[in-house]
Amino acid sequence: MIASVAKALEILNLFSTAEPCLTLTTISKRLGMHKSTAHHLLNTLLQYGFIEQQADDSYALGKTIIALTQNILVNVELRDRAAPLLRELADTCNESVYLTVRDGDRVLYIYAIESSQRLLARTAVGDYAPLYCTAVGKAVLAFLPPAEVSRLYADRPDSLVAFTPHTLTNFRQLQDDLARSRSRGYTVDNQEHELNTFCVGAPIFDAHNAVIGACSISGLDTEIIDSRLEVLSGGVVYTAQQISRRMGYVPERMSMVRQNMAGK
Amino acid sequence: MIASVAKALEILNLFSTAEPCLTLTTISKRLGMHKSTAHHLLNTLLQYGFIEQQADDSYALGKTIIALTQNILVNVELRDRAAPLLRELADTCNESVYLTVRDGDRVLYIYAIESSQRLLARTAVGDYAPLYCTAVGKAVLAFLPPAEVSRLYADRPDSLVAFTPHTLTNFRQLQDDLARSRSRGYTVDNQEHELNTFCVGAPIFDAHNAVIGACSISGLDTEIIDSRLEVLSGGVVYTAQQISRRMGYVPERMSMVRQNMAGK
DNA sequence: CGATTAGTTTCATAATATGAAACAGTGTAT
DNA sequence: ATACACTGTTTCATATTATGAAACTAATCG
Numbered sequence: 001m002i003a004s005v006a007k008a009l010e011i012l013n014l015f016s017t018a019e020p021c022l023t024l025t026t027i028s029k030r031l032g033m034h035k036s037t038a039h040h041l042l043n044t045l046l047q048y049g050f051i052e053q054q055a056d057d058s059y060a061l062g063k064t065i066i067a068l069t070q071n072i073l074v075n076v077e078l079r080d081r082a083a084p085l086l087r088e089l090a091d092t093c094n095e096s097v098y099l100t101v102r103d104g105d106r107v108l109y110i111y112a113i114e115s116s117q118r119l120l121a122r123t124a125v126g127d128y129a130p131l132y133c134t135a136v137g138k139a140v141l142a143f144l145p146p147a148e149v150s151r152l153y154a155d156r157p158d159s160l161v162a163f164t165p166h167t168l169t170n171f172r173q174l175q176d177d178l179a180r181s182r183s184r185g186y187t188v189d190n191q192e193h194e195l196n197t198f199c200v201g202a203p204i205f206d207a208h209n210a211v212i213g214a215c216s217i218s219g220l221d222t223e224i225i226d227s228r229l230e231v232l233s234g235g236v237v238y239t240a241q242q243i244s245r246r247m248g249y250v251p252e253r254m255s256m257v258r259q260n261m262a263g264k
Numbered sequence: 265m266i267a268s269v270a271k272a273l274e275i276l277n278l279f280s281t282a283e284p285c286l287t288l289t290t291i292s293k294r295l296g297m298h299k300s301t302a303h304h305l306l307n308t309l310l311q312y313g314f315i316e317q318q319a320d321d322s323y324a325l326g327k328t329i330i331a332l333t334q335n336i337l338v339n340v341e342l343r344d345r346a347a348p349l350l351r352e353l354a355d356t357c358n359e360s361v362y363l364t365v366r367d368g369d370r371v372l373y374i375y376a377i378e379s380s381q382r383l384l385a386r387t388a389v390g391d392y393a394p395l396y397c398t399a400v401g402k403a404v405l406a407f408l409p410p411a412e413v414s415r416l417y418a419d420r421p422d423s424l425v426a427f428t429p430h431t432l433t434n435f436r437q438l439q440d441d442l443a444r445s446r447s448r449g450y451t452v453d454n455q456e457h458e459l460n461t462f463c464v465g466a467p468i469f470d471a472h473n474a475v476i477g478a479c480s481i482s483g484l485d486t487e488i489i490d491s492r493l494e495v496l497s498g499g500v501v502y503t504a505q506q507i508s509r510r511m512g513y514v515p516e517r518m519s520m521v522r523q524n525m526a527g528k
Numbered sequence: 529c530g531a532t533t534a535g536t537t538t539c540a541t542a543a544t545a546t547g548a549a550a551c552a553g554t555g556t557a558t
Numbered sequence: 559a560t561a562c563a564c565t566g567t568t569t570c571a572t573a574t575t576a577t578g579a580a581a582c583t584a585a586t587c588g
Contacts, residue, residue, distance in 0.1 A: 001304075001307065001308050001311065002268050002272070002304050002305060002308045004266050004268050004269050005268050005269050005272040005305060005308045005309070006308055006311070006312070008266070008269040008272070008273075009272075009308070009309070009312040009314060010312075012332065013312070013332075015332075015335040015336075016335050017334055017335055017340055020335055020336070020337045020340045020341070021337065040265075040266050041266060041269060043265065044265050044266045044269045044270055044273070045269070045273070047265065047270070048270070048273040048274075048277070050273060052337065054337075060336070060337035061332060061335055061336040061337060062336070063336065063338055063365065063367050063372050063374075065329060065332055065333060065336055066333060066336060066338075066339070066372060066374055066389070066390050067372065067390045067391075067392060068276065068277075068279075068325060068329055068390070069329060069330060069333060069389065069390040070281055070386075070389075070390040070391065071279040071280050071281055071284055071325055072279075072284070072324070072325040072326070072327065072329055072330060073284045073285065073316065073318075073324035073325060074327055074330075075330070076281055076284045077284070079386075079387070080385045080386045080387075081385060083378075083385045083386065083387060084385050087378065087379075087380040088380060090380070091380045101327065103327050108327050108330060108331065110327075110330055111387070113377075114347075114351065115351075116351040116352060116354070116355045121344045121345060121347045121348050122334075122343075122344045122347065123343070123344075123347060123375070125330070125333065125334075125389075126330050126331050126332070126333040126334040127331075127334065128331060
């Protein structure tokens with residue numbers, strides 16, 4: 001661990017949507033370092049475009065970071081392969097479509113085709129969401145080794161936080177839901193993460209037949225998980241499978257894996 | 265300038281779409297540093313999620329960087345405000361819509377609503393493009409102080425590189441095009457950057473009435489800058505103005521600025 | 529099986545980041 | 559109007575720490 005590099009990265013992590021601009025003194029105080037040290041670090045970050053300085057001398061994350069995004073492995077290997085398939089899906093269902101990858105106990109949104117109905121401004125790309133209460137997250141959980149799911153949530157009651165009254169906060173409930181999802185091949189999110197948001201999700205596998213992420217259809221109408229469920233679930237599952245294929249996944253092998261999981 | 269931080273940032277800049285994975289020795293050789301040093305730096309970046317290690321021990325940019333994106337000033341101040349307006353525009357014209365910001369002599373794509381016709385996989389978000397041969401770039405140039413435009417291109421013949429046979433590689437040609445764009449309020453890109461790609465762009469201004477970026481409609485059909493030009497240009501200009509308003513721009517002041525520019 | 533490649537760890541020393549203090553602007557309050 | 563408090567910036571000696579050589583391990587290849 002190189003201390004100065006760690007400090008520089010901590011500076012980058014200090015910025016948030018709520019506070020996209022920070023002053024030198026704020027930064028130095030928050031991280032408990034001297035103004036001078038923070039200034040040196042910021043100058044270096046500035047030189048490389050990772051930080052930008054505003055007219056009022058305050059600092060903000062630099063645009064260069066957006067450009068870096070094009071070189072991130074999941075974007076090259078997964079997003080860019082999945083994008084055309086997701087566009088097709090979005091066109092056929094006329095709802096928002098999301099692509100996510102698992103990152104530990106969360107899911108990271110890496111691509112979104114947001115429908116115009118969804119007039120909430122901000123794109124989801126870059127957002128994290130829990131695994132246990134989103135269609136995409138549960139799609140990952142359903143096809144993760146059961147031991148790993150238990151490690152995450154069993155005997156940890158505080159790990160299943162209720163975002164809405166619909167959130168599954170009981171481990172058994174969640175397990176049942178995952179079992180059902182496993183047999184159907186898709187997941188349903190009935191306002192478990194956000195009220196008035198309904199989603200249908202399906203898992204994405206890699207060449208080793210391991211779940212690496214999921215995609216979903218998301219909208220503001222109950223119909224999505226009701227009258228339109230059959231059509232939409234067919235769509236996400238098909239799309240997720242196509243994406244998996246492009247990741248090197250071989251479906252035949254998977255049926256064996258499923259049988260093994262069912263046997264346990 | 266803190267050397268170790270600079271080295272760490274140089275490591276991050278080493279990755280590209282073509283080479284999203286690099287080995288330790290490759291990194292150390294490219295940057296002329298010892299394996300051990302590179303290893304220390306990578307470990308630090310690893311700890312903070314800026315770098316990820318693959319199964320084969322090679323290194324890649326980490327997913328954390330995608331999350332950082334949500335806190336970047338232009339995304340918070342411009343993209344999130346513009347997104348709903350751009351979605352509306354995309355719906356009405358049924359073509360790809362882009363949002364860009366100026367970054368020196370280039371334009372950076374920060375948001376995209378890519379139409380399903382465009383089945384080229386990769387999203388443009390994070391891409392840079394030149395100012396002189398794109399609809400978005402020329403929209404910026406047209407409303408930049410003329411002195412700045414001259415500084416960029418006048419007496420620098422190698423600065424106007426031809427991407428296609430349609431690229432304007434002559435400064436006078438470019439100036440004429442910008443003058444026309446200025447009076448119309450929108451720009452046209454007739455395959456100047458990419459063959460078979462036609463765009464209509466309009467400038468976005470901030471609270472100081474300075475151009476900060478542009479948005480555009482982009483597609484694969486000549487119609488876009490032909491039979492549909494009137495409708496589409498009306499759309500982008502209107503959208504760009506709405507975005508500008510949300511950025512604090514006051515239209516009345518602008519007419520004065522325009523008169524001043526015309527007088528020069 | 530030996531050789532060559534890879535990544536990782538250790539450690540002394542040479543390099544450099546650090547923090548105190550002083551400086552220079554800005555805006556505010558007295 | 560003047561002084562004060564607040565920014566960010568610069569300087570510089572020294573104590574900290576990053577560095578690179580070398581040794582180590584593990585895997586790959588002829």
